[in-house]
Amino acid sequence: MLDPRVFARRGLAAGSLTVFVQFFGLFGFIFIVLQYLQLIRGDSGLVSALAMLPMAAAMQPAARLAPALAARFGARAISAAGLALIAAALVVLAQLNTTSGYWLLAVGLIPLGAGLGLAMPPATSGITAALPAAQQGVGSALNDLSRETGGAVGIAVLASILSAAYASHLHLTGLSAAQAAQARSSVAVAARLGGTAAAQARTAFADGMHLALFIAAGIVALAAIAVVVLLRGPDRARAETPAPVTSSATVQSDEPQARFAA
Numbered sequence: 001m002l003d004p005r006v007f008a009r010r011g012l013a014a015g016s017l018t019v020f021v022q023f024f025g026l027f028g029f030i031f032i033v034l035q036y037l038q039l040i041r042g043d044s045g046l047v048s049a050l051a052m053l054p055m056a057a058a059m060q061p062a063a064r065l066a067p068a069l070a071a072r073f074g075a076r077a078i079s080a081a082g083l084a085l086i087a088a089a090l091v092v093l094a095q096l097n098t099t100s101g102y103w104l105l106a107v108g109l110i111p112l113g114a115g116l117g118l119a120m121p122p123a124t125s126g127i128t129a130a131l132p133a134a135q136q137g138v139g140s141a142l143n144d145l146s147r148e149t150g151g152a153v154g155i156a157v158l159a160s161i162l163s164a165a166y167a168s169h170l171h172l173t174g175l176s177a178a179q180a181a182q183a184r185s186s187v188a189v190a191a192r193l194g195g196t197a198a199a200q201a202r203t204a205f206a207d208g209m210h211l212a213l214f215i216a217a218g219i220v221a222l223a224a225i226a227v228v229v230l231l232r233g234p235d236r237a238r239a240e241t242p243a244p245v246t247s248s249a250t251v252q253s254d255e256p257q258a259r260f261a262a
Contacts (some may be wrong), residue, residue: 011075012139014230015126016146018079018119021223023150025086025216026116028158029074029093032209039187040098040202041104054106062077062117067125075122076231082119083224085111090217127229142176158212165208 029054037048062082070078089112094105127146128139166187172180173196183190183197190201 009130010230011126012077012130012142014076014227015123015130016142017223017230018083018123018165018227019127019143019146020150020153021220022086022116022123023147024154024157025090025220026112026154027151028154028216029090029112029213031155031159032162032212033045033093033096035187036168036205036209040205051102052106052109055109058110058113059117062114063121064117066118066121069118070122070125074231075126075169076228079119079122079126079231080224080228082115082122083116083220084119084226085115087115087217087221087224089115090213090220093209094213094217096246098202125202154216155205158216161212161215162205165211166201168203170200170204172200252257 035051037043037051038045044049059144066078066082089108089110092111093105093108096108124143127143130137167184170184170190172183172217179193179197183193183201187201187205191198
């Protein structure tokens with residue numbers, strides 16, 4: 001079972017926050033951008049998936065370098081730098097509109113992947129290092145929980161922002177009340193209507209995407225500041241963790257050897 005008091009250990013708290021926020025931004029962004037690529041740009045599912053490759057290409061080398069960088073510059077600096085890159089990438093990606101070329105998406109995906117690769121290893125290490133060896137299973141579960149919760153909350157929050165902004169920015173003319181209601185419920189429905197309705201829906205979707213990604217960038221930037229504050233100075237909660245107590249069985253098994261040696 002997870003003892004809530006472990007969150008008093010700042011390394012664990014900062015690591016959990018970093019993982020949560022990374023997946024908050026990543027899953028929310030993926031949910032939005034795949035709709036953008038297919039419904040606004042008109043790309044197929046395969047092309048949309050391939051379009052995300054620059055993020056993976058940047059993530060892998062950054063993740064390999066992160067442990068060495070954290071050992072040299074400290075986990076606080078690398079975690080904050082990774083989160084700052086993610087926030088900057090989301091700001092760039094928020095500039096996408098109905099006429100943007102793929103180059104703008106790629107320019108945003110590269111720092112997004114690099115930021116994820118830099119921030120993830122020190123965050124995971126911070127969670128596991130804050131717990132004794134007997135509780136490493138709890139640390140692994142907490143890491144997974146932070147990922148899954150962050151991803152779910154990111155999709156829920158950013159999708160809600162996108163949906164609300166899309167509906168409020170969509171101004172339809174020349175449609176029946178039923179058609180207008182359907183178009184406001186989904187950009188895919190509006191796209192099938194064609195004509196001005198489809199064009200207005202694409203613009204409204206882009207407006208909602210701008211707002212959602214700007215908000216995500218702000219949340220990630222605030223998390224970077226929080227991580228810097230949390231990891232400032234020694235982690236007293238961790239320093240005060242008592243050493244593991246030697247079991248009575250171990251003591252008893254050592255007694256015969258002690259007598260023999262005497």
